[in-house]
Amino acid sequence: MNTEPGLGLITDAITEPTAGTDAAIVADGVTVRHGDVTVLNDVRFALPRGAVLGVVGRNGAGKTTLLRALLGLVPTVAGEARLYGCDSRALDDRVRARLGYVAQSPEFYGWLRVRELLALFGQSYPAWTEERMRELAARFDLAVDLRVRHLSPGERQRLAIVLAMQHRPDLLIFDEPVASLDPLGRRDFLRLLFERDEEGPEPLTAIISSHLLDDLERVATHLLFLHQGRVQLFGERDGLAEHLHEVVTAAPLPTRDGVLRSRRQGDGAWRSLIDDRRLALATLPAGATCRPLGLLELFVALNG
Amino acid sequence: MFRLDLQPSSATPLYRQIVDQVTRAVAAGALRDGDELPSVRAVAQQYVINPMTVSKAYSLLEAQGVLERRRGMGMLVRAREGEGAATGERLALLQPALEQAARAARQLGIAPDDALAAFQQTLLQSMPGDDGQETPHEY
Structure with a gap:
């Protein structure tokens, strides 16, 4: 049952309404402006607890602003975001203690040693222990006695991950968490996400914005495509994989429900992205070719 | 040891790849009646994928009668005598x-x-x- 107001279909994007009552994260018409520029335009989705959302879009699509708005770090001009039912602009300490955030370009106090910085931010959380901090630092090959200003970009990113996860948060928000990590470091990071079976009843919910689509394919249960500040597509990963197809036809498909995008190719043929839940494949014109899409192909079909 | 060959960039969802590969391995006799499959957690850690994906695949295979859940033992392969399908x-x-x-x-x-x-x-x-x-x- 969709009990959240205004989470039905929106005109230029397909959204799959998700149960609102059990949602960890709700964006309810989030709109952000920087001066005259609308950076986020009426963004709506609800993410259930235990889901991992991959946020995908071209540079400048609004991904970083969206993550910051969800955390209440940028003011909205309309709409609101809620984390565990709590308005992001007025998060209480109980919800705050459950959050972990990795910013795209983390700012650190360079004069502190790694262990001092981690303890400074970790100590105030009930679930933090020095043992947990040292274990995570060791897993991410961080020398705890080094001063932060001497870390390489990759090490700073690993430090940001440890900072976000050392207090065992339930809700993680990662803005390009692994862009500077090598492939093995990225694997370590992804494995760490799912290591909490014994850690309690609350499933981990996460939002990850990344251009590394292969990594998202491995972990994402849901996908959100942003384009110029709007939601192009939101839904369960498997549903999108099974119901979206790219169709090539000689003539353009008529604009109708189920045709998400149509564009002309260099060779004169038309490529359309269709949703077979709204448009039966059998009704396509004769001669149309149809194929399923991987995440990269879907990204190209939406943005290319 | 049964190995999956998972391709994250494929258009086929990962859970579907697992279902298909286990089904084929049973049909081919590479997995036999009583064989144990690794736990959800072990598969997820080995292939670096979301445990929910593995869990979804195992549940589907269970519903199809290919696997059987045994308390404390994980998933067992259920194939008829005669090993593998015709x-x-x-x-x-x-x-x-x-x-x-x-x-x-x-x-x-x-x-x-x-x-x-x-x-x-x-x-x-x-x-x-x-x-x-x-x-x-x-x-």
């Missing part, structure tokens, strides 16, 4: 892939003989000794 049943599993290939061949205007030759060539290339790997996904 050739006819195995061919039935191949049918969807064949139909897809046939459609693509027709759409591309490839003559039946040329398509058959290409399939034969592909079969030879994927014989064991060639490591069984599928062609890496093209970008």
Whole structure:
């Protein structure tokens, strides 16, 4: 049952309404402006607890602003975001203690040693222990006695991950968490996400914005495509994989429900992205070719 | 030891890849009645994928009667005596892939003989000794 107001279909994007009552994260018409520029335009989705959302879009699509708005770090001009039912602009300490955030370009106090910085931010959380901090630092090959200003970009990113996860948060928000990590470091990071079976009843919910689509394919249960500040597509990963197809036809498909995008190719043929839940494949014109899409192909079909 | 060959960039969802590969391995007799599959957690950690994906695949396989959940033992393979399915049943599993290939061949205007030759060539290339790997996904 969709009990959240205004989470039905929106005109230029397909959204799959998700149960609102059990949602960890709700964006309810989030709109952000920087001066005259609308950076986020009426963004709506609800993410259930235990889901991992991959946020995908071209540079400048609004991904970083969206993550910051969800955390209440940028003011909205309309709409609101809620984390565990709590308005992001007025998060209480109980919800705050459950959050972990990795910013795209983390700012650190360079004069502190790694262990001092981690303890400074970790100590105030009930679930933090020095043992947990040292274990995570060791897993991410961080020398705890080094001063932060001497870390390489990759090490700073690993430090940001440890900072976000050392207090065992339930809700993680990662803005390009692994862009500077090598492939093995990225694997370590992804494995760490799912290591909490014994850690309690609350499933981990996460939002990850990344251009590394292969990594998202491995972990994402849901996908959100942003384009110029709007939601192009939101839904369960498997549903999108099974119901979206790219169709090539000689003539353009008529604009109708189920045709998400149509564009002309260099060779004169038309490529359309269709949703077979709204448009039966059998009704396509004769001669149309149809194929399923991987995440990269879907990204190209939406943005290319 | 049964190995999955998971391709995250494929258009086939990962849970579906697991279901298909386990089903085929049982049909081919590579997995036999009573064989134990690794736990959800072990598969997720080994292949670096979301445990919910593995769990979804195992549940589907359980619903299809291919796997059986045993308390404290994980998932056991349930295959009938006689090990593996008859050739006819195995061919039935191949049918969807064949139909897809046939459609693509027709759409591309490839003559039946040329398509058959290409399939034969592909079969030879994927014989064991060639490591069984599928062609890496093209970008």
